[in-house]
Each structure stands twice: as C-alpha cells, then as structure tokens.
Amino acid sequence: MINKDFKYPSTKILVFAKAPEEGKVKTRLASSIGDKAALSFHEQMLERTLETACKYKLASVELHVSGNTDHSLIQSLAIQYDIIVRAQYGSDLGERMYYALEQSLLGCRYCVLIGTDCPTMNVDYLANAFTALIRGQDVVLGPAEDGGYVLIGVRQASRDWFNNIAWGSRHVLEQSRQKILANGAQLEELQPLWDVDQITDFQRWQLQTGM
Numbered sequence: 465m466i467n468k469d470f471k472y473p474s475t476k477i478l479v480f481a482k483a484p485e486e487g488k489v490k491t492r493l494a495s496s497i498g499d500k501a502a503l504s505f506h507e508q509m510l511e512r513t514l515e516t517a518c519k520y521k522l523a524s525v526e527l528h529v530s531g532n533t534d535h536s537l538i539q540s541l542a543i544q545y546d547i548i549v550r551a552q553y554g555s556d557l558g559e560r561m562y563y564a565l566e567q568s569l570l571g572c573r574y575c576v577l578i579g580t581d582c583p584t585m586n587v588d589y590l591a592n593a594f595t596a597l598i599r600g601q602d603v604v605l606g607p608a609e610d611g612g613y614v615l616i617g618v619r620q621a622s623r624d625w626f627n628n629i630a631w632g633s634r635h636v637l638e639q640s641r642q643k644i645l646a647n648g649a650q651l652e653e654l655q656p657l658w659d660v661d662q663i664t665d666f667q668r669w670q671l672q673t674g675m
Contacts, residue, residue, distance in 0.1 A: 471521060471591075475524070475594060476568050476572050476576070477577075477578065478526050478575055478577040479526070481579070482529070483538060484510065485535070490661075492662060493505065505660070505669075513580040514527065514547070516587060518547065522594065526547060526548045527549045528549075533550075550564070558627060562621055565577060565616075575617065576590060576594065576604075577615070578590075578615045582614040582657050583673070584658065589615070593606065593615055593617040602651065603644050604617040604652045605653050607637050608656065611637050612632075614659055622644075622647055625643050625644050
C-alpha cells in the first residue's frame with residue numbers, strides 16, 4: 465500500500481522490542497545495574513527509538529512486541545505515535561524477524577527492521593537504508609561494533625538468512641553476511657554503530673547523555 469504522507473511511500477519501519485516488564489528486559493545489563501534500572505533504560509530507549517522512527521515521517525512504522533502487547537506503556541506509545549502494534553511470532557529471534565519481514569513485504573516494497581538498543585541511530589541512518597534499497601540493493605545491514613547488527617533492510621526476505629545464527633554473539637554480522645551473499649543477494653553495509661548490551665556500553669551512553 466502506498467501512503468504519500470511519507471517520504472518513502474510503500475515502505476515500513478519495523479521496531480522490534482520486548483514488552484517493558486521488570487526482570488525480562490536487558491538481562492545482561494541488569495546483572496550489573498539491577499532489574500529496575502535496566503527496565504528504566506529499556507523504556508527510555510523504546511520511547512527514543514519510536515520518536516526517531518516516527519518524527520520525520522520517513523515511512524509507516526509498526527511496533528513488533530515480544531511479550532504482552534497490551535502493556536500500558538506499549539498501548540500509550542501506540543496512541544502517542546499513531547502506530548500499529550503487532551505480536552512477534554517464532555521460536556527464536558531469527559524466526560521472529562523473518563516472519564515480521566515476510567508478512568510486512570506482502571503490503572509494501574521495502575522494509576527496515578531495527579531494535580531499540582542503539583542510542584546513536586538517527587533519521588539520516590534510517591534514510592540511508594531506504595536509499596540503498598531504492599538504488600537496487602536487496603539487503604542493507606547496519607553493523608554493530610560488537611559484531612551484531614542494529615538494522616536490516618530488505619526488498620525480499622529469505623528464511624535462510626535468519627537460520628542457524630548465533631544470536632547475541634559477536635558472530636552474528638559475519639554469519640548473516642555470509643548467508644546473504646551465498647544466496648546471491650546484493651548487500652550494502654552502513655556505517656557501524658554501537659548498541660547497549662553490557663555495563664561498558666551503558667557507561668558510554670551515560671557519558672554521552674550526561675545521565
């Protein structure tokens with residue numbers, strides 16, 4: 465469906481997030497700062513990511529939630545930003561991402577999927593991903609400094625790109641890159657960014673934001 469209200473019609477931004485429930489989010493970080501502080505950080509990043517995705521009307525935005533889609537904050541943000549909330553489906557992260565992209569591509573030309581852990585992602589970064597897809601790239605990846613990725617954009621989705629990936633490890637980007645290229649797809653990679661998983665990342669975020 466083409467919506468001319470957006471800069472990139474017939475596109476979507478899928479924001480992947482866990483429902484903000486204490487003890488169930490940012491668990492690696494929580495081992496250092498505690499469950500309450502980890503939850504607070506998760507909520508701040510969720511709101512910041514949605515603001516970045518929605519503010520400049522690049523594309524239609526959907527929030528794909530793992531856990532309780534009826535959570536009060538989720539519903540509040542959906543109303544605030546006028547976005548659709550969908551449940552994630554699948555047994556692991558790769559299966560959930562593949563399903564979301566495959567279903568979304570039934571109604572649009574390109575999709576960009578992001579998480580909520582990257583403080584430095586901005587509207588220009590998202591626009592660069594769409595530009596790469598419009599230029600003809602099949603896949604665009606936003607590498608993370610820790611060996612994962614913070615963004616994947618596609619014009620088509622292959623299940624194989626998301627199978628047998630060591631999610632959460634420093635091998636994610638390289639494994640994904642190899643699978644995408646082996647499939648014969650045209651791949652473009654954006655500038656690497658950093659995300660917040662460990663206490664050192666959190667401290668880096670605190671220094672940059674003065675929190």
